[in-house]
Each structure stands twice: as structure tokens, then as C-alpha cells.
Amino acid sequence: MNIQFIICAFVYLFTFSTYPVIAEDTMFSSNTAPLVSSGKCIRIDRFPSTFVQARTIDILLPKGYNPQQTYHVIYMHDGQMLFDSTYTWNHQEWHMDEVFEQYQDSLYETIIVGIWNNNEFLHAEYFPQKALAYIHDSTKSLFLSEKFKGKALADNYLHFIVDELKPFIENVFSVSKKPEHTMIMGSSLGGLISLYALCEYPHVFGAAAGLSTHWIGTTSIDNGDIPRGLITYISDNLPKADLKRKLYTDHGTIGIDSLYQPWQIQIDALLLSKGYDHTQYMSAVFEDADHNEEAWSQRLYVPLLFLLKKP
Numbered sequence: 429m430n431i432q433f434i435i436c437a438f439v440y441l442f443t444f445s446t447y448p449v450i451a452e453d454t455m456f457s458s459n460t461a462p463l464v465s466s467g468k469c470i471r472i473d474r475f476p477s478t479f480v481q482a483r484t485i486d487i488l489l490p491k492g493y494n495p496q497q498t499y500h501v502i503y504m505h506d507g508q509m510l511f512d513s514t515y516t517w518n519h520q521e522w523h524m525d526e527v528f529e530q531y532q533d534s535l536y537e538t539i540i541v542g543i544w545n546n547n548e549f550l551h552a553e554y555f556p557q558k559a560l561a562y563i564h565d566s567t568k569s570l571f572l573s574e575k576f577k578g579k580a581l582a583d584n585y586l587h588f589i590v591d592e593l594k595p596f597i598e599n600v601f602s603v604s605k606k607p608e609h610t611m612i613m614g615s616s617l618g619g620l621i622s623l624y625a626l627c628e629y630p631h632v633f634g635a636a637a638g639l640s641t642h643w644i645g646t647t648s649i650d651n652g653d654i655p656r657g658l659i660t661y662i663s664d665n666l667p668k669a670d671l672k673r674k675l676y677t678d679h680g681t682i683g684i685d686s687l688y689q690p691w692q693i694q695i696d697a698l699l700l701s702k703g704y705d706h707t708q709y710m711s712a713v714f715e716d717a718d719h720n721e722e723a724w725s726q727r728l729y730v731p732l733l734f735l736l737k738k739p
Contacts, residue, residue, distance in 0.1 A: 462512030466529035467491045469511060477592050479584040480553065485593065486511065486542035487601070488525060491532075493539075494602070500538040500736060501603040502611045503589055505554065505618035507542025509721050520721035527728045535736045539603055543589070545618075551575035554617035555645060556624035557582035558665070562657035567649060575646055586625055590632055607634035608672040611735055615639040615724050616684075619677065623662065626675060630667035637676040637731040639724045640684070643691035647684065655691040659698065669703035676710045676731040680717025689713070710734045 461471040472485040486507050490499065504510060504524075513521040524540055546553060557580040560568055572578060589612075598605055612622045612633045619638020626636040645654035667673060677695065679688040692711060699709045712730060717723040 462486060462510075462515070464488060464511050464525035466525050466532075468493065469525070475593065475596075477588045479588040479592065480581065481546055481549075483546060484508065484544040486544070487597070488528075488540040488542070489601070490528070490537045490539065496602070497537070498602055498604045498609075500536045500609045500611070501541060501597065501601075502538055502613055502735075503541045503543060503594070504612075505543055505545060505614035505621060507544045510540070510542045513721075516721070518720065521725065522721055522728060523725040524728070527725065527732065531729055531732060534738060535732055536609075536738060538736060539597075539601055541593070541597055543593070549577065549581055550617060551646070552577060552579055552581040553585040554614075554621040555580070555582055556620055556627075556658065556661060558628075559624070559658050559661035562660045564653045564657075567651060567653035571646065571649060571654065574648060582621060582624060583628075585621065586628060589625070590629055594632070607632060609634065611635040611637070613637040613639075613731070615721075616642045616719065620645075620658070623675070623677075626673075627662065627665040627667065630673070634672055635674040635676075635735050637735060638678075639727070639731065640679050640719050641677050641688070641692075642684075643688050643695070647687070659691065659694055662695070663698055663702075666698075666702055669705070669708055671708070674708055674710075674735055675699065675704065676712075676734050678712040678714060678727070678730070680714045680719065680723055682716060682718040684719040685717060 460473065461469040468489045470487050470489070474482040475485045476482050484507070488511065509516050509520070510522045510524045513519050528535065528538070560580060563571065572580070597603060604610065607630070610633055612625045613636065614622045615638070619641030622636040622638050623641065625633050643655045643658060645658070677692065679685045679692055696711045714727055717727065
């Protein structure tokens with residue numbers, strides 16, 4: 429039976445039985461989905477939400493996807509940058525499909541859910557909202573006015589993922605609901621929101637990865653208040669070390685990434701003090717790596733093997 433027919437049937441059932449409601453013209457589309465080298469990519473053009481503005485979702489199914497099999501799942505931010513550089517703003521991409529294909533014998537079969545960002549509210553949705561309470565008031569006010577358009581939306585963004593998108597994916601696709609099989613990943617600010625998700629929803633996400641995690645929050649405020657606030661929030665809210673929990677962070681040494689090292693060192697020490705060992709936490713530095721998708725794609729295999737390697 430054609431997989432598109434099966435998926436649309438699930439969408440139809442989900443539409444009339446479970447929130448959110450997916451309009452008929454918003455159902456899965458293969459015609460507008462990015463081209464991929466392996467597997468099948470399907471797009472929802474306007475996934476509705478009561479928490480955030482509607483956005484595009486790209487879903488990469490492994491080659492030979494079988495609804496009778498249960499798959500791991502990764503929810504990824506900046507979803508428009510993952511698969512096809514022909515329509516990205518900088519003509520770069522993560523090459524998610526190619527990397528998974530290259531390492532398919534070593535990795536658990538996984539469904540990738542690419543969540544497009546809302547560029548207008550990028551900081552508002554991706555910067556850990558509760559960490560703002562740990563930042564000095566004067567710095568926080570400046571940060572909010574410069575980058576947030578006056579409102580913090582990260583908690584709403586995570587509600588969207590956890591309460592709307594994730595239940596939809598689990599109803600339509602054969603993904604595991606176990607936290608240890610449910611991961612969240614991003615780069616830069618996407619790394620921050622991934623770590624925030626692990627702190628706020630440890631019962632939902634068993635692993636998180638942040639490439640070039642944007643500890644400084646912004647380059648326009650350099651007094652150290654923002655990263656210190658982030659680290660204090662993480663210290664207070666990081667879930668206990670667990671054999672089934674994993675966290676990955678890294679940075680390069682060029683451009684914006686060159687600013688991360690002192691804060692990454694503090695994060696590494698914090699994780700060690702919280703009991704995270706080398707099987708649960710991995711931190712890496714990549715010499716001469718810049719802050720862009722091409723750099724992230726070249727080392728993407730590292731976090732994937734850490735999170736998803738078969739025994």
C-alpha cells in the first residue's frame with residue numbers, strides 16, 4: 429500500500445479525534461518537501477498551534493519506513509536548514525539525510541522532525557525563558573528590548589512541541605514514546621532551547637544536543653550577565669544524572685564560536701559536579717570550525733553516534 433495513502437489516512441483520523449486540527453489543505457505534501465538522498469521527506473506547510481504562530485514541519489522517514497516498526501525520534505530546530513540548501517537563506521544545510529545514510533549501519537533508525545523557526549521571534553522562542561529570572565534586571569531589560577520584541581516565548585514554544593506537535597507525530601508515525609528514544613537537537617540558539625527542553629521536560633526528552641550552543645545569548649551584550657544567568661539556571665534545574673539520559677554540547681574556534689570556550693568550560697565542570705560521566709555527557713571542541721551549517725554538517729556524525737549508536 430502506498431505510504432502517502434497510509435499517512436494521509438492517519439492524518440484524517442487524527443484531525444477528527446485529537447488536537448490540533450489540521451486543515452485539509454495543510455495535510456502532508458511531498459510536492460513541496462525538500463529533496464533528500466535517502467528516505468522520504470514529507471512536509472506540513474502550516475502546522476497550527478494555540479501557543480505559537482503556525483509553521484512548516486518537515487518530517488524525514490528512514491528508507492523502508494515500516495509502520496509496524498518502532499523508531500527513535502529527534503525533534504530539530506531551524507528545520508528549514510536541515511535537508512536542502514537550494515532554498516536556505518545562505519545556501520547551506522545540515523545534510524541530515526546524507527549523514528544518516530552514511531552512518532545507517534551504526535545508528536538506530538530514526539525519524540527526524542524538522543521544526544521551522546520563526547525568524548521574527550527567534551530569540552523569543554529559543555532563549556530559555558526561565559533563565560531570564562537569573563539575569564540582572566538592567567541587562568535583562570536591554571536584552572528583551574533588543575532581541576525579544578518585548579516578549580519571551582520559549583515556554584510557549586516548548587508547549588507547542590510537547591503538547592501539540594509530539595502527540596501528533598506519535599499518532600501518525602510509529603515512533604517510540606519512551607524518553608530515552610526521544611531527543612531534541614539544535615545549533616546556536618537551537619542548542620540553548622534543546623538544553624532548556626531537557627531541563628523543563630526530563631520526563632519527555634531523554635537526550636539533547638547543542639552544536640555551537642550560544643551560551644552568550646547575544647553578541648551585542650558582553651558583560652557576562654547572560655551566560656552567568658544561564659549557567660545558574662542550568663545548575664538549579666538540570667535533571668539528575670541517569671544512565672538513560674544524554675547531553676551533548678560543542679563549539680568551534682572561529683567567528684562567534686570563538687566566544688564560547690570560557691562558558692563551555694564552566695558548563696563542563698558543572699555537569700561533572702552533577703554526576704554526569706562520559707557515557708552521559710559529551711563536550712567537544714572543533715578547531716577551525718565556524719558558526720554555520722556547513723561546519724555543523726561536517727561534525728554532525730559525532731553527536732548522532734553519541735546519542736544513537738547501536739550497541
